[in-house]
Amino acid sequence: MKPNRVEVLAIGDELLDGRVADTNTLRLADQLSFYNIRINQRTTITDDIDVIIREIKNIAERKTELCVVSGGLGPTSDDVTAEAFAALSGEELIRDEKTIQKIKQRLQQFNRPVTENQLKQADRPKSSELLINPVGSAVGFQLKYKNCLFVALPGVPKEFDSMVNDHILQPFKNLELRPLEKKVFRSFGLFEAQVDELLSDLPKKWPVIRLGYRAHFPEIAISLKASPEHSEQLQEAQKFVREKLGKSLFSETQGGFAETLIECLKSQSKTLSLAESCSGGLAGHLLTEVPGASEVFSVGLITYSNKSKTEILGVKEDTLKKFGAVSEETVTEMANQVRSMAKTDYGLAISGIAGPGGGTKEKPVGTIWIALSLEHEIITKKLELFFDREKNKIISAHSALDLLRRRLQY
Amino acid sequence: MKPNRVEVLAIGDELLDGRVADTNTLRLADQLSFYNIRINQRTTITDDIDVIIREIKNIAERKTELCVVSGGLGPTSDDVTAEAFAALSGEELIRDEKTIQKIKQRLQQFNRPVTENQLKQADRPKSSELLINPVGSAVGFQLKYKNCLFVALPGVPKEFDSMVNDHILQPFKNLELRPLEKKVFRSFGLFEAQVDELLSDLPKKWPVIRLGYRAHFPEIAISLKASPEHSEQLQEAQKFVREKLGKSLFSETQGGFAETLIECLKSQSKTLSLAESCSGGLAGHLLTEVPGASEVFSVGLITYSNKSKTEILGVKEDTLKKFGAVSEETVTEMANQVRSMAKTDYGLAISGIAGPGGGTKEKPVGTIWIALSLEHEIITKKLELFFDREKNKIISAHSALDLLRRRLQY
Numbered sequence: 001m002k003p004n005r006v007e008v009l010a011i012g013d014e015l016l017d018g019r020v021a022d023t024n025t026l027r028l029a030d031q032l033s034f035y036n037i038r039i040n041q042r043t044t045i046t047d048d049i050d051v052i053i054r055e056i057k058n059i060a061e062r063k064t065e066l067c068v069v070s071g072g073l074g075p076t077s078d079d080v081t082a083e084a085f086a087a088l089s090g091e092e093l094i095r096d097e098k099t100i101q102k103i104k105q106r107l108q109q110f111n112r113p114v115t116e117n118q119l120k121q122a123d124r125p126k127s128s129e130l131l132i133n134p135v136g137s138a139v140g141f142q143l144k145y146k147n148c149l150f151v152a153l154p155g156v157p158k159e160f161d162s163m164v165n166d167h168i169l170q171p172f173k174n175l176e177l178r179p180l181e182k183k184v185f186r187s188f189g190l191f192e193a194q195v196d197e198l199l200s201d202l203p204k205k206w207p208v209i210r211l212g213y214r215a216h217f218p219e220i221a222i223s224l225k226a227s228p229e230h231s232e233q234l235q236e237a238q239k240f241v242r243e244k245l246g247k248s249l250f251s252e253t254q255g256g257f258a259e260t261l262i263e264c265l266k267s268q269s270k271t272l273s274l275a276e277s278c279s280g281g282l283a284g285h286l287l288t289e290v291p292g293a294s295e296v297f298s299v300g301l302i303t304y305s306n307k308s309k310t311e312i313l314g315v316k317e318d319t320l321k322k323f324g325a326v327s328e329e330t331v332t333e334m335a336n337q338v339r340s341m342a343k344t345d346y347g348l349a350i351s352g353i354a355g356p357g358g359g360t361k362e363k364p365v366g367t368i369w370i371a372l373s374l375e376h377e378i379i380t381k382k383l384e385l386f387f388d389r390e391k392n393k394i395i396s397a398h399s400a401l402d403l404l405r406r407r408l409q410y
Numbered sequence: 411m412k413p414n415r416v417e418v419l420a421i422g423d424e425l426l427d428g429r430v431a432d433t434n435t436l437r438l439a440d441q442l443s444f445y446n447i448r449i450n451q452r453t454t455i456t457d458d459i460d461v462i463i464r465e466i467k468n469i470a471e472r473k474t475e476l477c478v479v480s481g482g483l484g485p486t487s488d489d490v491t492a493e494a495f496a497a498l499s500g501e502e503l504i505r506d507e508k509t510i511q512k513i514k515q516r517l518q519q520f521n522r523p524v525t526e527n528q529l530k531q532a533d534r535p536k537s538s539e540l541l542i543n544p545v546g547s548a549v550g551f552q553l554k555y556k557n558c559l560f561v562a563l564p565g566v567p568k569e570f571d572s573m574v575n576d577h578i579l580q581p582f583k584n585l586e587l588r589p590l591e592k593k594v595f596r597s598f599g600l601f602e603a604q605v606d607e608l609l610s611d612l613p614k615k616w617p618v619i620r621l622g623y624r625a626h627f628p629e630i631a632i633s634l635k636a637s638p639e640h641s642e643q644l645q646e647a648q649k650f651v652r653e654k655l656g657k658s659l660f661s662e663t664q665g666g667f668a669e670t671l672i673e674c675l676k677s678q679s680k681t682l683s684l685a686e687s688c689s690g691g692l693a694g695h696l697l698t699e700v701p702g703a704s705e706v707f708s709v710g711l712i713t714y715s716n717k718s719k720t721e722i723l724g725v726k727e728d729t730l731k732k733f734g735a736v737s738e739e740t741v742t743e744m745a746n747q748v749r750s751m752a753k754t755d756y757g758l759a760i761s762g763i764a765g766p767g768g769g770t771k772e773k774p775v776g777t778i779w780i781a782l783s784l785e786h787e788i789i790t791k792k793l794e795l796f797f798d799r800e801k802n803k804i805i806s807a808h809s810a811l812d813l814l815r816r817r818l819q820y
Contacts, residue, residue, distance in 0.1 A: 016449045018439035019622075021431055025454075029428035039426045041461070044435075044452040051451070058468070274691075274712070280698025281684075281691030284712045288690025291766055291799060293714070299722055300712030302684070302694045308709045308752065342718065356701055389701060 002035065002177055003066035003149075007059050008042040011052060011072035011081055012155055015044050024070045024160045031164060034179035034225070035172055040064070047072050052084035060146040067148055068168065071155030073138040075117045081152055085143060086125040093123040096130055096139055103137050131167045135159050140167065178228045180210075185222040185241055186251040188402055195220050198244040206230075206237045217391065218398050219257060247406045258286045258293075261401050264408035265296035272404065273342035274300035275313055275334040276397075277325065277351040278368065283397040299342035303334070313337045326351050326363050328371075328380050335373035347373035350400045352383070354392040366392055370400040372407070379403055412445065412587055413476035413559075417469050418452040421462060421482040421491055422565055425454050434480045434570045441574060444589035444635070445582055450474070457482050462494035470556040477558055478578065481565030483548040485527045491562055495553060496535040503533040506540055506549055513547050541577045545569050550577065588638045590620070595632040595651055596661040598812055605630050608654040616640075616647045627801065628808050629667060657816045668696045668703075671811055674818035675706035682814065683752035684710035685723055685744040686807075687735065687761040688778065693807040709752035713744070723747045736761050736773050738781075738790050745783035757783035760810045762793070764802040776802055780810040782817070789813055 008028065014020040022044060029039050043059070045051045052072070059067050072081030086093050099122035107114050124130060124141035131140035131151070136159040142151045153163045173179075187195065192215050199222070202211050210225040222241060226234040242249060250260045265272060274283050274297075284300035287293050301313055306325055309315040315333045323329040331351045339347025352368025359365035366385035371378060383399055385392045418438065424430040432454060439449050453469070455461045462482070469477050482491030496503050509532035517524050534540060534551035541550035541561070546569040552561045563573045583589075597605065602625050609632070612621055620635040632651060636644040652659060660670045675682060684693050684707075694710035697703050711723055716735055719725040725743045733739040741761045749757025762778025769775035776795035781788060793809055795802045 016435070016439055016452060018436055018443055021433055021436050023431055025426070026428055026431050029426055033428055040456065042426060042452075042454040044454070046450065276691070276694075278698075279695075280703070281686070281694025281710050281712065282698075284686075284691025284714075285689075285695045285803075288688075288692075288712075288714065288764075288803070289800060293690070298713075298715035299718045300691050300710075300714070301722075302691065302698075302710030302712070303708075304694075304698065304704055304710070305708035312709055312711075312751065341722065354698075390699060393695075393698070 001175070002037065002172070005062070005064045005066075006032065006037055006039050007062070007064045007067045008039055009052075009055055009059060009067055009069045009150075010042060010044040010155070011047060011069065013046045013078065015071070016046055022070070024155065024157060027157075027161060028068060028164055031169060034182065035169075035177050036180065036227070047078040047080055049080045049084045049087065052081060053088050056084070056088055056145060056150065060148045064148045066168075067150045068164070069150055069152040070160055073121065073140065073152065073154045074156075075115075075121050075137070077117060079120070082120075082123045082125060082141070085128065085141075085145075085150070085152065088145065089125065089127065089143075091126045094126045095119065096122040096124065099137070099139050106137060131163060133159055133163060134166065135162050142167070180225045180227055181231060181234055183224045183234065183238055183252070184254075185224075185245065185249055186255075186257070187220050187222065187245050187248040188218060188250055188257055188398060188405075189248040190220060190245070192220050195222060195245070199241065202237060202240060205240070206233045208233055209237045218395055247410050250405060250409065256290070257398065257405075258401065259290045260409065261405045262287065262290045262293055262296055264405065266292075268408060270346060270408075271296050271298060271342075271344040272346045272348065273298060273338045273344040274400075275338035275347065275349040276300060276302050277304060277309070277334070277349075278354040279350045279352075279393050279397040279400070280304065280354075282393050283348065283350060283400055286397055286401065298344065299338065301338055301341075309334065314341070324363070326353055326367055326369055328369055328382070331369040331371040332373075332378050332380060335371035335378065339373045345375070346404055348400045348404060349373070350396050352392070352396055354389045354396070356389060368392070368396045368399070370396065370403060372400075372403040379407075411585070412582070413447065415472070415474045415476075416442065416447055416449050417472070417474045417477045418449055419462075419465055419469060419477055419479045419560075420452060420454040420565070421457060421479065423456045423488065425481070426456055432480070434565065434567060437567075437571060438478060438574055441579060444592065445579075445587055446590065446637070457488040457490055459490045459494045459497065462491060463498050466494070466498055466555060466560065470558040474558045476578075477560045478574070479560055479562040480570055483531065483550065483562065483564045484566075485525075485531050485547070487527060489530070492530075492533045492535060492551070495538065495551075495555075495560070495562065498555065499535065499537065499553075501536045504536045505529065506532040506534065509547070509549050516547060541573060543569055543573060544576065545572050552577070590635045590637055591641060591644055593634045593644065593648055593662070595634075595655065595659055596665075596667070597630050597632065597655050597658040598628060598660055598667055598808060599658040600630060600655075602630055605632060605655070609651065612647060612650060615650070616643045618643055619647045628805050657820050660815060660819065666700070667808065667815075668811065669700045670819065671815045672697065672700045672703055672706055674815065676702075678818060680756060680818075681706050681708065681752075681754040682756045682758065683708065683748045683754040684810075685748035685757065685759040686710060686712050687714060687719070687744070687759075688764045689760045689803050689807040689810070690714065690764075692803050693758065693760060693810055696807055696811065708754065709748065711748055711751075719744065724751070734773070736763055736777055736779055738779055738792070741779040741781040742783075742788050742790060745781035745788065749783045755785070756814055758810045758814060759783070760806050762802070762806055764799045764806070766799060778802070778806045778809070780806065780813060782810075782813040789817075 121138040128141035128143040138154040212223040334349035335347040355365035368383040531548040538551035538553035548564040622633040744759035745757040765775035778793040
């Protein structure tokens with residue numbers, strides 16, 4: 001049955017002494033939201049058996065129906081979650097034989113001794129139900145206390161997530177609870193406030209759709225969620241989002257920004273070279289994060305000084321003297337030159353003032369010129385940014401790649 | 411008086427629905443650790459007045475002496491923290507006149523209307539003490555309930571941190587509680603397990619020193635904390651850390667990895683150029699994150715294809731044919747060539763297989779060659795990495811820069 005009241009009990013000294021943030025609850029909440037289930041409360045406590053028992057009692061008393069317990073099942077002596085549950089109901093711990101074998105095998109593989117603390121990870125209260133951990137050593141377990149089902153899972157995020165899926169979400173699916181459908185759009189080139197403005201009519205037109213934003217600088221992800229019976233509205237709302245975002249929309253899948261550009265280049269059998277000044281290699285780095293980038297990207301020249309712009313890249317000294325390094329004229333020559341040197345279909349160039357120093361009254365910090373050189377055409381754009389050095393570099397590199405991405409994708 | 415039992419009450423729907431991680435507790439715990447104060451428990455709840463009141467009562471009942479309350483003081487209708495505290499003690503809310511003026515001014519500045527919800531941010535329970543918010547609109551307040559001092563602060567991290575400092579840490583200082591002294595060392599080139607092994611005698615030799623690690627891939631930060639009366643031991647332990655870490659230690663200040671290299675180059679009036687293959691521009695990006703990098707770094711060539719290695723960089727075709735792109739011979743030519751083309755004192759080169767594709771039996775994924783070219787010398791190094799593409803790139807770029815960093819710094 002779908003639980004009405006859900007809590008999280010997060011156990012571990014490391015969660016309260018400044019070492020580790022509890023991100024398990026965050027991801028669990030996101031997963032549960034697909035079933036329209038909310039977490040009502042989270043209690044974070046230290047590895048103290050009396051405190052654990054006290055809080056289990058409090059949680060059950062609040063008429064909680066499902067409590068996900070995270071942590072305290074590991075191999076160190078302060079891991080006492082299983083002990084606490086056993087003590088609560090006055091029963092003994094039992095050790096899972098299969099898990100013991102698995103632990104022994106793993107330790108032997110790494111030439112490490114089999115200690116009592118390691119074996120302790122196979123322990124669970126006798127009356128509990130064993131929950132298999134497919135990716136780690138410690139077992140999980142679940143048991144009912146009063147009217148609350150406690151599901152105790154290891155706190156290691158990879159293990160926690162995997163077991164949430166197997167032992168919480170899967171049972172929901174078996175109950176034929178149908179998760180919300182979710183669609184994510186990824187955009188570049190708009191601020192969150194602009195996206196919000198563009199999509200402001202969406203909640204009015206389709207009140208059954210849950211609209212969300214998440215900013216991953218410099219991108220904005222837009223998510224739509226709806227229950228399966230509102231599938232048609234979800235389709236309509238998707239169309240609305242596509243129309244409103246226009247060319248800012250670069251992906252409707254998990255595909256990243258650079259990945260999208262590289263896919264476009266590959267599918268059109270085109271190649272790209274880069275001439276970077278203020279972005280300092282970041283555009284090249286972004287492209288080469290994508291496996292297989294070498295099929296379309298062969299050369300990037302980081303010409304950070306004026307001298308290197310003339311000597312390495314062949315920009316005319318006159319151009320630099322007359323217009324400066326941060327100018328439409330210079331960035332045009334940079335893009336044309338790198339395209340011709342690298343013999344690629346496209347050449348992209350970036351030159352600007354990332355800051356904090358180097359600004360003038362005419363060209364303040366944040367002035368960036370970008371250019372895209374094509375066979376019979378040059379496209380240039382001036383950016384006037386107001387971020388710090390790091391973000392100015394990020395926007396510069398992305399904007400240059402985006403000139404080409406928009407051209408190829410739409 | 412220094413509190414014995416401390417709790418955090420984190421209030422906000424966004425903390426439980428997957429939108430936001432509560433990082434306030436993490437930073438508060440770190441700050442309190444300087445006073446040897448631990449957070450015993452954290453309770454995270456939604457913006458629900460009854461739940462807030464229930465948990466305030468629970469916290470006070472547990473003989474908590476200080477409870478830091480975070481969130482629920484903002485301008486939206488669901489912010490009810492002040493109301494909850496007022497209802498608890500059956501008193502009214504009062505509105506701070508100075509804060510109202512400040513809120514009105516801010517809104518006028520941005521041409522936004524003055525709404526009741528905005529003004530609500532100046533509200534606090536009548537019997538409470540006002541806590542000034544130097545960086546935002548919402549006031550904080552503190553009041554005693556039973557024997558516990560509740561300090562209610564806005565949840566916005568910048569405001570929370572600033573008010574923790576003013577209203578919690580500063581009073582400790584006024585009580586002449588002296589914070590622990592802290593020293594941070596930053597290292598590159600060792601795994602956390604290796605650092606742990608190297609420093610394993612430290613806690614035995616100086617039990618009064620608290621030793622901590624934090625991994626910021628690919629760096630490891632080592633921290634030592636001690637109370638002021640153990641200042642001498644702290645000095646000894648620092649010497650021990652320096653000896654044990656050797657050249658892996660690159661910074662004892664906030665100075666970053668690339669910053670350290672650039673400072674070394676500047677102070678010795680030397681210049682550097684880069685020839686990157688598998689790192690794809692990342693080394694250049696790292697260097698140019700540092701303001702003023704242009705004084706020492708002028709040229710980076712990303713030669714991602716074999717053809718560009720010969721045509722742009724002048725690596726001999728024979729060398730590539732005979733030894734391949736990922737070889738000591740090729741990386742040596744790359745470093746020599748870029749140094750000579752860019753007319754710099756040093757040339758660094760990186761060529762390897764970042765993965766996931768491109769590996770062979772002789773040269774598996776993770777095989778990376780790096781080289782440092784000096785006037786009469788060449789230093790090369792082979793790395794055999796086992797990370798994913800992203801991390802292989804990060805380690806490659808750092809390791810190349812590190813070849814020069816070690817040479818210049820020690």
